[in-house]
Amino acid sequence: MILELLSPAGMVVLAPLLAAAVLAAVPRRDIAAWINIAAAAAAAFALACRLPWEMGAGTLLLVDPLAAHMAILTSFVGMTTAWFSRDYVAVEEAAGRLDARGLRQYHALFQAFLGFMLLALLSNNLGVTWVAIEAATIAAVLVVGLPRTEEAVEAAWKFFILCGVGIALALFGTIVLYLAALPALGPGLPAMSWSALAPAAAQCRGTLLNLAFVFLLLGYGTKAGLAPLHAWMPDAHAEGPTPVSAVLSGSILNVALFVILRLRSLLAENADAIAPGPPIMVLGLLSVLLAAFSLWRRRDVKRFFAFSTIEQSGVAAFAFGLGGASAIFAGLLHLTLHTLTKAAIFQCVGRACQLKGGQKFVDIGGLIASHRLLGLTLAAGIVAVAGLPPFGLFTSEFLVVVETVRRLPVLIVPLGIGLVVGAWALAARLIALCLGPPTPDRGPAPSAAALAPAWLHLAVVLVLGLMMPASIVAWFAAIAGAVR
Amino acid sequence: MEPRITYGAFAYDVAHLLGGGVLALSFVLLYQRRVTAVINTYAMQAVVLAMAAAWQGLVQGAPHLYVTALIALAAKGIAIPLALHRIVRRLDIHRSVETALGIFPSMALGVALVALSILVVLPTTMESQALTREDLALALSVVLLGLLMMITRRTALTQVVGFMSLENGLILAAVGVAGMPLVVELSVAVLVMIAFIVFGVFFFRIRERFDSLDVSHLDRVGGAHR
Numbered sequence: 001m002i003l004e005l006l007s008p009a010g011m012v013v014l015a016p017l018l019a020a021a022v023l024a025a026v027p028r029r030d031i032a033a034w035i036n037i038a039a040a041a042a043a044a045f046a047l048a049c050r051l052p053w054e055m056g057a058g059t060l061l062l063v064d065p066l067a068a069h070m071a072i073l074t075s076f077v078g079m080t081t082a083w084f085s086r087d088y089v090a091v092e093e094a095a096g097r098l099d100a101r102g103l104r105q106y107h108a109l110f111q112a113f114l115g116f117m118l119l120a121l122l123s124n125n126l127g128v129t130w131v132a133i134e135a136a137t138i139a140a141v142l143v144v145g146l147p148r149t150e151e152a153v154e155a156a157w158k159f160f161i162l163c164g165v166g167i168a169l170a171l172f173g174t175i176v177l178y179l180a181a182l183p184a185l186g187p188g189l190p191a192m193s194w195s196a197l198a199p200a201a202a203q204c205r206g207t208l209l210n211l212a213f214v215f216l217l218l219g220y221g222t223k224a225g226l227a228p229l230h231a232w233m234p235d236a237h238a239e240g241p242t243p244v245s246a247v248l249s250g251s252i253l254n255v256a257l258f259v260i261l262r263l264r265s266l267l268a269e270n271a272d273a274i275a276p277g278p279p280i281m282v283l284g285l286l287s288v289l290l291a292a293f294s295l296w297r298r299r300d301v302k303r304f305f306a307f308s309t310i311e312q313s314g315v316a317a318f319a320f321g322l323g324g325a326s327a328i329f330a331g332l333l334h335l336t337l338h339t340l341t342k343a344a345i346f347q348c349v350g351r352a353c354q355l356k357g358g359q360k361f362v363d364i365g366g367l368i369a370s371h372r373l374l375g376l377t378l379a380a381g382i383v384a385v386a387g388l389p390p391f392g393l394f395t396s397e398f399l400v401v402v403e404t405v406r407r408l409p410v411l412i413v414p415l416g417i418g419l420v421v422g423a424w425a426l427a428a429r430l431i432a433l434c435l436g437p438p439t440p441d442r443g444p445a446p447s448a449a450a451l452a453p454a455w456l457h458l459a460v461v462l463v464l465g466l467m468m469p470a471s472i473v474a475w476f477a478a479i480a481g482a483v484r
Numbered sequence: 485m486e487p488r489i490t491y492g493a494f495a496y497d498v499a500h501l502l503g504g505g506v507l508a509l510s511f512v513l514l515y516q517r518r519v520t521a522v523i524n525t526y527a528m529q530a531v532v533l534a535m536a537a538a539w540q541g542l543v544q545g546a547p548h549l550y551v552t553a554l555i556a557l558a559a560k561g562i563a564i565p566l567a568l569h570r571i572v573r574r575l576d577i578h579r580s581v582e583t584a585l586g587i588f589p590s591m592a593l594g595v596a597l598v599a600l601s602i603l604v605v606l607p608t609t610m611e612s613q614a615l616t617r618e619d620l621a622l623a624l625s626v627v628l629l630g631l632l633m634m635i636t637r638r639t640a641l642t643q644v645v646g647f648m649s650l651e652n653g654l655i656l657a658a659v660g661v662a663g664m665p666l667v668v669e670l671s672v673a674v675l676v677m678i679a680f681i682v683f684g685v686f687f688f689r690i691r692e693r694f695d696s697l698d699v700s701h702l703d704r705v706g707g708a709h710r
Contacts, residue, residue: 127666131673138680160684161643164677165631168650171670172627175657178664179612179620187663207608 004058009122012047012071013061015039016078016115024108029093029100032107033086039111040075040082048075048118057195062124065479070121070258073336074251077343078114080453084347085110085243087450091354091443092241102146106241109146113139113244117251121258124193126174130167133223133255137163140248144240155235162232163222170219173212180208197266206272213276216263217283224256225310226317227287237306238359242350245302250339253313257335261320261328265483268323281321285411287314288418295425301349301359304429305342308385311422312338318415319400322407329480330399337392337461341384344454344461348378351450352433357442361429366438371445377454379434384461386426387419391458392465495543496615499660502536503622506656507598510629513649514594515587519579519641523568526645530560533652537659544662552659552671559675560648567682571641582638590636597628619660626653648678 004010019039026032051068089106092098098106116136123129141163145156174192181191184203190196197204222229237245260280267276291311298304312334319331351374352367353359367375384391397419404412464472509529516522534557541549571577583590601624609617630650634643651674658667 125666127670131669134673134677138677141680141684157640157684160681161634161647164647164681165634165650167677168627168647168654171654171674172624172657175654175661175664176620179609179616179661182661182663183611187665189665192665205611207610208612211604211608 004060007058007061008047008050008054009061009063012051012075013115013119013122015047016111016118020108020111020115023111024104026107027100027104029103029107032104033089036107036110037079037082037086040079040114045072045075045079048072057124057193059189059193060124060128061122062193062195063122065475065482066258066261067121069332069336069475069479070254071118073339074117074121074254075114077247077250077339077457080456081243081246081343081347082110084246084350084450084453085241087446088243088350088354089241095354095443097147098241102148106143106146109139109143110243110247112136113143113247114251117255120255124195125189126177126192126194129259130171130174133170133220133252133259134167136252136255137167137223140236140240140244140252143244144236146241147239149239152239155239159232159236162229166219166222166229168219169215169222173215173217173219176208176215177212180204180206180212194262198269201266201269202271204266204270204273206270209267209270209273213263213267213273213279217260217279220256220259221283222256224253224260224317225287225313226283227290227310227314230287230290230310233310234303234306237309237346238300238303242302242346242353245306245350246343246346250343253309254335254339257313257316257320260317261483264320264323277321277323279321281318281411284314284316284318284321285414285418287311288318288422289314289414292418292422292425295422295429299360299362301353301361301364301433302346304361305345305349308422308426309338309342311418312342312385315397315400315419319403322400322403324403324407325477325480326399327403327407328483329476330396330403332476332479333464334393334396334400337396337464338385340457341381341391341393341461344457345378345381345385347454348374348381348451351446352378354443355441355445356439361432363439364433366434366436368434369436370438370441373448373451374446375434377451377458379430380458381454382426382430382433384458384465386423386430388423390462390465392461392463392468395465395468495539499536499539499543499615500618502532502539503619503656503660505532506536506652507622507625507629510626510633510649510653511591511594513633513645514590514629514636517581517587519572519577519581519639520569522581522642522645523565523572526568526649527561527565529649529652530556530565533656534561536656540659546663548668549659551668552655555668555671555675556652556655560652560678564648564678564682568641568645571682577639577641581642583636584638585636590632593632594629597632598625601625601628613662616660616662620657623653623657623660626650626656629653644681647681651678 005014016039023032048071051063055063113136116132120129120132141156141160144159145152178191181197181204184200185191225233264276267273287310291307294307316331316335319327352364356364384393387393387397513525534553537549538553602621605621605624627650630646633646637643655671
């Protein structure tokens with residue numbers, strides 16, 4: 001069991017965790033930033049790319065197409081964000097918002113967060129997944145509280161309490177799920193492992209599966225930021241350091257939806273259990289609508305994009321709830337592209353806030369006129385996340401809409417309203433942020449190197465929107481087929 | 485389900501008594517009016533939980549549950565209450581508990597929540613062992629009462645105690661399920677989380693920053709005005 005950690009999948013998890021331990025001990029911040037990048041790039045991402053050739057289930061780890069895909073995505077965003085954060089924290093330090101000690105904690109916590117996220121994705125055991133998500137939450141809370149401003153502390157505390165309750169409910173769900181699997185698999189580790197549960201789902205006790213589903217959906221739904229459990233997300237995004245928002249927006253939400261997706265297939269296999277789709281769809285739709293209308297009232301840029309994350313998480317959850325190979329294909333594609341786009345947006349927004357010395361909409365304006373590169377990148381990101389062509393999110397949202405019309409035409413009304421209102425709000429803010437007269441600068445402008453990760457992300461999203469290679473389609477279809 | 489475990493009437497009664505004790509102490513937590521009494525009641529609940537875990541270890545023949553029991557006793561029964569008392573003294577927190585909901589309505593709601601969890605758990609676990617079923621019903625009641633306490637108590641410290649009592653319910657559920665693996669690991673993970681929360685109250689010095697530990701002050705962040 002321990003030797004499994006030395007397999008490639010195990011190394012993917014171990015590398016960032018070891019890096020975290022090293023970073024906690026390294027006092028030199030210039031070196032620390034490079035170790036951070038190296039660990040995320042070489043170790044996590046390069047190793048994660050080997051996962052598709054390492055499929056298999058062990059006692060501790062499970063590498064299936066879904067897990068491999070999510071792990072590659074998470075470590076890719078981790079890698080680019082590590083690169084971005086080198087410049088970002090240097091500016092923060094110069095502005096006195098982070099001291100040397102805070103910086104050391106920041107680097108160590110960044111890697112710890114990444115490592116535990118990857119563990120949650122690759123773990124074969126429900127209990128270990130739970131522990132990993134809990135540990136990642138603690139790391140994220142500590143990073144959010146790092147700036148030590150009153151607002152950051154408040155946000156961290158709210159994040160902790162709300163996600164703590166969510167996580168507690170998820171643990172209760174995990175215990176009940178074990179109880180449900182007992183008659184099929186007997187006592188011991190198999191009854192808690194995904195790989196053994198999936199084929200035995202039909203023999204599990206349906207009524208207990210229902211109970212477990214309710215608790216796990218509420219628990220992990222909190223982490224996915226699904227309405228009405230989303231309250232922590234805007235604060236955490238607005239107050240924490242921006243690289244964390246970029247990673248948080250992608251990975252923690254992905255991990256939570258990943259668990260919900262696995263759970264969905266367990267229930268779908270069991271004849272006695274309730275249909276898992278409708279509750280997930282309701283939460284997803286609620287998130288889309290609530291976030292779309294909330295977008296209009298935001299005055300804080302980072303908070304605004306956090307609500308946009310809630311909306312996109314809702315779209316993906318809605319697709320997963322709809323079920324069937326094509327809807328899950330669309331949901332997965334949406335989740336993937338959103339992660340890339342939102343990370344790019346948060347990277348631009350982070351630099352824009354540093355540049356303008358504030359994160360209110362009134363502080364930031366006319367970016368294209370004053371800083372062409374930053375403004376254009378941010379504009380491209382906003383166009384992409386609004387689901388407009390030529391970017392890939394148009395494709396995925398289109399697929400979700402088509403599936404909805406085909407299967408449940410009534411629901412297209414609320415979903416359509418949510419999507420249109422949300423995109424409209426984004427377009428309105430795009431004009432305010434990027435066009436018009438520039439506001440005065442109060443900080444350093446980003447170099448081209450600092451924006452490179454955002455370009456990389458947006459390039460991937462653009463290419464997947466214009467011409468999706470057949471191999472990528474096959475890869476997504478294989479995952480969707482396995483999940484369904 | 486588990487052939488090596490055969491419950492005698494006595495083993496069953498004691499397990500039931502201890503589980504019921506944890507639940508009763510959740511109710512006691514609900515009507516405390518002083519912060520120190522809340523902390524002491526929590527410590528008592530942790531001790532009863534430790535006894536319940538040890539008893540389950542004995543009747544299930546699962547020695548690893550003794551570790552869980554020891555963790556509950558040492559950390560939650562002794563160390564954390566001491567730390568909380570220290571926080572109360574050092575940060576000079578108001579000694580009275582501010583409630584958002586009166587004592588009587590919260591007790592009535594508590595009873596309703598216990599009824600709810602019995603109504604939810606017992607029909608869904610028809611085929612399980614009687615002890616597992618009732619243990620799960622008790623545990624769910626403790627979890628819901630912990631949530632109720634978090635909602636109805638205003639100060640951060642009492643909310644933290646509510647959260648920790650909720651976690652006690654989770655451990656009670658985990659030890660009651662026969663043959664559940666990773667119980668010790670899970671209880672350690674839960675403990676780490678609790679420790680961070682307690683540490684958080686102290687470390688973030690919520691007292692200094694917001695005049696009182698009243699979490700309604702935190703609403704400044706969440707409001708629609710941003």
